[in-house]
Each structure stands twice: as C-alpha cells, then as structure tokens.
Amino acid sequence: MRGGGGYYGESSSSTTRDFVCHAGAGAAAGAIAATFVCPLDVIKTRLQVHGLPPGHQGSVIITSLRNITEAEGLRGLYRGLSPTIIALLPNWAVYFTVYERLKGMLHKNDDGSDQLGTGANMIAAAGAGIATSVTTNPLWVVKTRLQTQGMRPGVVPYRSVLSALSRITREEGLRGLYSGIVPSLMGISHVAIQFPAYEKLKSFMAKRDNTTVDQLSPGRFAVASSISKVVASIITYPHEVVRSRLQEQGHAKNLEARYNGLIDCVKKVYHSEGFPGFYRGCATNLLRTTPAAVITFTSYEMMHRFLERVLPPDTKHSHHSHLGPGGEGNKVGGKAGSSQQSHHTQSSKTTHVVPLRNTE
Template sequence: MSNNDQTSGASHNIRGLLCNAGAGAAAGAMAATFVCPLDVIKTRLQVHGLPSTHKGSVIITSLQNIVRNEGFRGMYRGLSPTILALLPNWAVYFTSYEQLKSLLRSHDGCNELTTIGNIIAAAGAGAATAISTNPLWVVKTRLQTQGMRPGVVPYKSVLSAFKRITHEEGLRGLYSGIVPSLAGVSHVAIQFPAYEKIKSYMAKKDNTTVDKLSPGSVAISSSISKVIASVMTYPHEVIRSRLQEQGQAKNIVVQYEGVIDCTKKVFQKEGIPGFYRGCATNLLRTTPSAVITFTSYEMLHRFLERVIPQDKGYPQDRSRPSEHNRPRQEASGIDVKSGTDREQPPSQSNMKAPSIPLGNKEQLTRH
C-alpha cells in the first residue's frame, strides 16, 4: 500500500469517526430534551412504585404531583446530567458500533453483516458505553428522585452530586448499578440487529439502498426495534434504578445488597409486575426517543458526510479508486505497446474501453 493510500485511509477513518460521534451526540441530546418529563416519571415509578393518591392516568397524576410540589423545573430534573451522559453515550456507542461493524466486515470479507455479527458489534459497543458513562447515569437518577425523599439533603447541581458521591461513597457509588447496566447490553444486542434487519426489509420493499431510506422508513424501523428490545429487557432497568438510587438515603438502612438480593426482594414483594413498573411510561418515552435519535442520527450523518471534506486524493465515491485502477490493469497488455491509455484522462479510458476491439491497433491509437 502506498503512502497516499495510507494517508487517505487514515483521513477517511477520522472523517468517519467525526461523522458518527457528531451525529450520535446531537441526536441523543435532541431526544433527551424532548422526552425528559416522561423519563423523570419513569425513573420515579421504577424506584418508588405507583403514586399513593393516583386516580386515572398514572402519567397525568405524576405530572400534576411534580408540578404542584416542585414546579415546572421538576419535570426537567436530571436533564443536565442526562445530556452530559447522552453526548458521550451516543457518540461512544455509534462510533464503537460502526468501527466494530467495519472490523467484522473485513474479517468476513463481505459487505453485509450476519445477525451474529450485528449482535457482537451492538453488544461490544453497549459494554464500552455502559462502562464509560455509568457515573453520569447515577447522578441523573439521584437528581430525578431526590425530590421524593424529604429526609435527604438534596444535591445542588451535577458537580455537587459528583463531589458528594465521590466523597461519601467513593468509586463504588459512582459505579453502583454497573452490573445491571452491563446486563442491559442485551437490550442493544436485540435492538440494533432488529433495527438493521427491519431497515434491510424496508429498503428491499422500497427498491432502494439502506443508506438512502426515507426518514419515515427509518422512523418505523427504529420504533419497532425499540419496542421489541424494551419489552424483552425492561426488568434490568428496574433493578439498576433501585440500586443507583438507594445510596442517597443516608438515614435509612440499605435496602438491597446487590443485584441478586434486589431481584429476590422485588419478586417477593411485588411479583412479576414489580419488574415492569413504569414500563408503559417507558415505552411512551423510549419509542419517540428512539425515533428522534435514530432518524436524527441517520439524517445528520448524511449531512456531515456532505459537509466534512474528504481527502483530495479520493473522489466522493469510496469505490471509485479501485475502479480507476482496474481498467489500467486489464488493458496493461495494450498500454505497453501503444501507451495511449497513459496519455488519456482516467475518465475517458473508463468510458471508451468497452467499445474498443482488442485486436484493432488503428482504433486504439485514434483514441
């Protein structure tokens, strides 16, 4: 491989990283802001169960309670750490996912990954994301639920929460809930392969390619895959939220010793429904969130690929360099004798090569 090839490859790699990270971070921030009130309600239902005075819709009652007790700002508790978490969360996730997909494609030698390949890429990206962003999710959970514990000194800000958790609980506090978070890798291991499969089906149905799907088709693919994954993996979110929140209550005996203990106690006290507390609210939150995130990501990614300049040595189409080399290699027997292809621009030789009889030197020299 020449130095130009290596430089261009590195340039394309950096450009790809920028496109994936930028589109993922922006899409995640947009979705988080839109669905934050539902996220607050979902987290509180997971941790504290149903409101004692609710009549009719749980969501409406919860919103009324939040506005009455905490004001309008209460609906957006935890938005700052949510965005702070989602910026690296989706940036790390989409970047890792695309890199792993590229790596697996190079080993398989084919353009389209198998379902197993998609699962491996999604799970690997999910694990990297969970480990790198868990402290931010702990802070988010604490900020969203602290208004429901009157005996707890509230955190004043994201920075205040980080300082206090680190000082009072150490690294263990920042990584509380990491085990169920890693178990949550199963969520993306279901969601992303399902998303890829549904996108492929939609592309075939619309007689187009996956990277040219309409926003409507992307929205349908993301919503269906999200509902499937959420319903199948929701119990781990309940366990994670309860473990992340309990460290805040200093004057109360620790309720759960760990994942297994928490699972047993939830099952004994609340049965199977206990593992699905807030699931309906979660679907109302995550489905539009997934639609916004994935559709925004796809559109922003396409936009960034157009805006961010490529290396000048390569045309826009990534397959063009290999196509440029191929006609010269195929016609090498003719080039040695006539030298005509070397004098022509590549585009001319590419266009005219198929119409030239191989044995006719007069026509070759004329071109």
C-alpha cells in the first residue's frame, strides 16, 4: 500500500510461507478435482479426437462409459490421471511465481489503489499461463496420448508416464513433446477471461453480502467459479479440439491423416465436420469443468485458509501481514471504526490465485 506498506508493497513479495500455502492448496485442490472428473475428461478427449463413440444411442456419456469399461475396465476411465497429478505442483509453482512477479511489476504502474484493475489482472494471468503452458506441455501431451491410446489399431501402448516421455522424445523429438503448444498458448485467453471474472464475482458477492472476500462461504465460491468457468469454456473451447488433435496425432501411422500444424488442422476440421466439429465434446466438457472448477476453487480457498492457520508466520513479515483484525485495530488505537476499516482493507488486498490450465 502506498504510503504505509501493504500487500502490494513490502508483503507483496512472496515469502516462503506464502508460496507453501499457495502451492500446497493449489496442488491438493487440483488433485481432488482431477481425480473426481477424470472419467469425463477421458470421454471429452476421445470425443475431441475421434468423434462419437461406436454404437452410439441415446446419451453420449453413458455409451462412452459403457464402451470404455467393457473394453478397458475401470482403469480405462482413469487414463491420463498420472501425468495430470505429476504436473500439478510444477504447474502451480510456475504459475504462482510468475503471476506474483507480474502483479508486483504491474502494480508499480497502477493508479495507486490497493487492488489491480481488470486489465492488469488479465495481463498477469495471461503471462503466468504462458509460462505454465511452456513448462508443462510435455506432460499434457502424455495425458492426451494415454487417454486416447488403444483407439488406433496397431499402436503399441505406452506403459507409463516415463515410458511415454521417453518414446515421444526418441520417436518424435522435441517437436512431439511440444505438439499442440500453439493452441495451448492461444488457450491462455481462457484463463484471462475466467480469472478476472472470478475475482469480480467474488468482490460483487462480498459487497452485496456486506462482508469481505475472505469471509465468503464455500457456496459463494462455488457460484463464482461455476459462472466464470462456463463463460470462459464456451468462448474458448475450439482451441481445445485443435490442441487435442495435434497432441494425439503422433499415434497416427498414416502420414496423410496427420495435420501439418495449427492452420492445417483448423482447415481439415472445418472442411470435414463444419463449425460443429470445433465443439465436439463441449457438453461433456461443461459437465466436467463446471464441477471441477467448483471443487478446485472451493477446496483451494478452504485448504489455503487451513495452511495459513497451521503454518508459522515468517518473522520479518509477521508484523505487516499476519496481525488479526482485532490486533491490528488495537495497534491503531482500539477504535472500532479503525479496526473494521483495517480489516476490510487487509482482506480485500489478499487475492488468491488458482492456476487452471485451461486447466483443466
């Protein structure tokens, strides 16, 4: 805070405790959500790449679930979960580190208020998303391959995440590990839409309930995360179809069936399937991402609060960052009005970030 030290001043530089709280909460929330919605994620990816399941009658989801369990057992519904779990901690660590650095840089040029504007938040979120996508793309390629392997005849399946990384590197080189990176980077717009919308919705709900963001109920977090996720998903969904097809095509033995990059993929999908082709699996995706967002954001907020309670504060930051509302009020003279105002200011400064690789 200008003129007195605050969240974007001294204490905006992330402490080890801040990092552990954010990283631990983010990884735990992501693992819970990924495990819960993995079967729908498998179905969505297969719809994006191969279209409707054979023998389709009635519900696509029910037919897909039946086909997968009959052919591959329960294990088939959780293909690709391992690389997702492995990617969570580096995904979070990179996102949080870059996001906080960008917030600090952007705040120096902001209008003097304690909170960043929507535009600055979008820039910070987009920059962090780009760094995260570049760092973790090989694991997402493996995830897509594991989820769709077995659907192409004559393809030797990967035995594990390490086996997949090794074979892709040996057979396709760096290009294989970074297949789909261009649409992934385009998908940063998903985060740039979702995150600012989520923050604005939380602020709106807190103001309407005459409380602070820190005191919102889990139900409020669920509503805010659901609305922001649905809007962002619908607007940006076509890039997911293109990304999945580019990531999966390493399985294709027929060179004529391969895409020669982003533009070629877009042209072939449009010519063969029309505009609806870019929304293959969108309904399933919404059924997957909406509860995933609710679980991720809500469990993140709850886990973050828990870690902040149990982890000891960093000594050099404790005076500025970890005084309770009452303690802070006593410091400034014990006036009720000052205490309430200080509490509101401190709460409104703390903005938690959940890195969702378009995430998924």
